Amino acid sequence: MKQIFASIFMLCSALVLGQTKNVNGKIYDQHPAIDIVDQFTDAFVKGDTLTMQNLTTEDFRWWQMNEMRPQPRKLQNMINRSRYLSTNVIGFDIANRGAAYSDAMEFGKGKDKQIHVYTYQAMRGFDKNTGIELNIPRNSIFFMNEDASKIAGLGVSDSQLKWQKAYDAWSTRTNGTIYKDHQMIAKSRLLYAYIALGDLESMRGLYADNAVIRDVMSITDLKDTRNPDEEIEMLKDFYAEYEVVDVNEIGYPDLLEYEGANDVTIISWWEMTVRNKKSGNTSTGYHHSQITVNKEGLITSEDYYWNPGLLPK
8 A cells, every 4th residue: 555655645745866778667558457457347337346355455544636636535435436436427438538548557576566557538428317427538547456466545536516517416506686677678579670670770780890790590510600781681682582471479588697798698589470572472480580689789699490491372
């Protein structure tokens, strides 16, 4: 165990002692220690706690290396994790990332020889209780005992932020307030009033100059946005071919005021009847709109959903 603490210390600090080269060990991509590590990982994924115990030393300890002050944990702590993850995570797996593979590193000679196994993997699955996806890159260092027959220690480096998100999903927290009635909801209603009237000049006045607009149903990349002037030009082409006959609000808009935000988000649903000017045919379709409005009352972003395939021929 003293060797493990010494190895942890060596990983955290390095000293440059000159310009000469010195061979300090060997690296293997195939090694019996790698096989033991693979068996341990497979047992962890399956919840095979007996195999985990058989592959580790009695004084096994492990560290969460991304913590501010990593503290040694006992095997039972890892067994508890294995039991939860193996029974509660759908599609639970720990596998090499891309083309990565494990390395066994042999340091020192004789009685001072140490073997560490480095793995570069990802933990994946979906928690069936919360729906949270676990897709966490995971680099580990397994410290073998003196004859490399068992695992004496383990250092794991992964994303504490992603784990925290998984833990937070169990709690009940507010993230703001939803309003049924609010002065800013007028921005959503006026937007569709101007669409009904074909008043593009007044519609343009609702937007900030740097607003971003997305027609979500017609893009393949969320970065594909239009500015207000581009949106108005597109609508000019629309009104040249179509007439908006009627616009009806479905239910009522919701205004979301998120905690810590300087703006508000308004979600609304609309029924729109459109006539083809050339054929005289009409059709009715449905719109879903989500706009963000700043303190000045200007729309800074808009996402709308509608099916252009429903336009009358």
